[in-house]
Amino acid sequence: MTDNLSPIDKAKYVAAKRAVEYVEDGMRVGLGTGSTAAWMVKCLGEMVRDGGLKITGVATSTRTAQLAQEVGVPIVTLDEARWLDLTIDGTDEYDGDLNLIKGGGGALLQEKIVATASDQMVVIADQSKKVEKLGAFPLPIEVIPFGWQTTRALVEESLINMDVLGRKTSLRMADDEPFRTDEGNLILDLHLRQIGQPRQLSFVLNQIPGVVENGLFLDICDVVVIGNADGSVEVRDINNGTVNHERVDLNETDNLFVDIAD
Numbered sequence: 001m002t003d004n005l006s007p008i009d010k011a012k013y014v015a016a017k018r019a020v021e022y023v024e025d026g027m028r029v030g031l032g033t034g035s036t037a038a039w040m041v042k043c044l045g046e047m048v049r050d051g052g053l054k055i056t057g058v059a060t061s062t063r064t065a066q067l068a069q070e071v072g073v074p075i076v077t078l079d080e081a082r083w084l085d086l087t088i089d090g091t092d093e094y095d096g097d098l099n100l101i102k103g104g105g106g107a108l109l110q111e112k113i114v115a116t117a118s119d120q121m122v123v124i125a126d127q128s129k130k131v132e133k134l135g136a137f138p139l140p141i142e143v144i145p146f147g148w149q150t151t152r153a154l155v156e157e158s159l160i161n162m163d164v165l166g167r168k169t170s171l172r173m174a175d176d177e178p179f180r181t182d183e184g185n186l187i188l189d190l191h192l193r194q195i196g197q198p199r200q201l202s203f204v205l206n207q208i209p210g211v212v213e214n215g216l217f218l219d220i221c222d223v224v225v226i227g228n229a230d231g232s233v234e235v236r237d238i239n240n241g242t243v244n245h246e247r248v249d250l251n252e253t254d255n256l257f258v259d260i261a262d
């Protein structure tokens, strides 16, 4: 059933398929955003529809909420759920300590709120997301529209004293318009190339009044599941200190191979 998928989609699917093994009946589950997370939502949909799994999902974006609805995963708001057993989400980068850069899909604020409100965060990724040091992927920060150019200037000024290799910033665009988050905010992408001290940077950025949140997820992720196109997965658990190599069966007749609009 996976024969028609590109190698990268196979890798994402394999990671998602392994990650949903963490989901148990009755759990409240945070549902991440992005193309890898979309596979996870589809896997959960199949488990709900065909396997009778009973879960409640909390989506991290309107896109994910819509997909969850389409595939049959029941959704409630975070305020209704209050606290979650588990969140499964994608990432743009992860390092050896399972610290992350997220927000490539523009959903970092809800993703961080949801992941922080979860007992466990499992991240799903392909090999391309692994880095020695965070920062090659531009760090997204969510800023409110009011006075955003002043906020941008303050961010650029603060970067002068930071341990980073690049200091360019760009306003994220969607076609010819500034990209808007689900909260109606803007995203500034910080082209830092390498972040020497992520904790210091995260703290300093979040002190700037117009900055709502940044895409550094530090000490939030518990497990990273890295998928490969051949069906192998690596499961890195930071709390247990384990790295396991496993296989996911790609020949199962999963009923979820339809186009995923991300």
Ligand code: 5RP
Residues within 6 Å of the ligand: 032, 033, 034, 035, 036, 037, 089, 090, 091, 092, 101, 102, 103, 104, 105, 106, 107, 108, 111, 262
């Ligand atoms: C969205 C995110 C995504 O998880 C991240 O961008 C990874 O996306 P993909 O799985 O499509 O590579 O943080 O805000």
